[in-house]
Amino acid sequence: RKEVEQDPGPFNVPEGATVAFNCTYSNSASQSFFWYRQDCRKEPKLLMSVYSSGNEDGRFTAQLNRASQYISLLIRDSKLSDSATYLCVVRGGSYIPTFGRGTSLIVHP
């Protein structure tokens, strides 16, 4: 089993739709969790950290479920500019991050 697993997609949604991604991790000792966004042929950029209590940033909501070992990202009112690959990142006590393969999102008019 891979350490961090994501559905590669692509998720193809119309503008305005709500879309959710999940990411599962295998190491129960993982301590911090992040969602990154990566545009084609660019470096990843931090979208948001994921806290135990869940967190929201505008149209984006991230949640952590430690019992089931997954994190989620919800995007409301999708925009064309949200089209990208969303990477799940998990980090343990050593601070070395492990990346998921990424989930591709395509928002169409």
Next chain:
Amino acid sequence: GAVVSQHPSRVICKSGTSVKIECRSLDFQATTMFWYRQFPKQSLMLMATSNEGSKATYEQGVEKDKFLINHASLTLSTLTVTSAHPEDSSFYICSAQKREVDREQFFGPGTRLTVL
């Protein structure tokens, strides 16, 4: 926000040559830098973890004699791909981790290497 630069952004070289890629944290000190490689439609694969003043820690399957990493200061790490071959063609990305408690990491813009 913190800025990490990478140079060069793109390089094309002949098979057998060596290529050096620089990663700099411009406005913060990074005790740790990571080097990743990403093939098309694949996830980022960690190649090595570089700590300032000590030898890099390589991930399994990454040849340390082929991918030389030097982290001479708190703001600079270099990756040298020695005797490059076409299969080394990839997108190489570094990231620098802040010293502060949250250890947030910031990515460089990446270097696209093409070996002919």
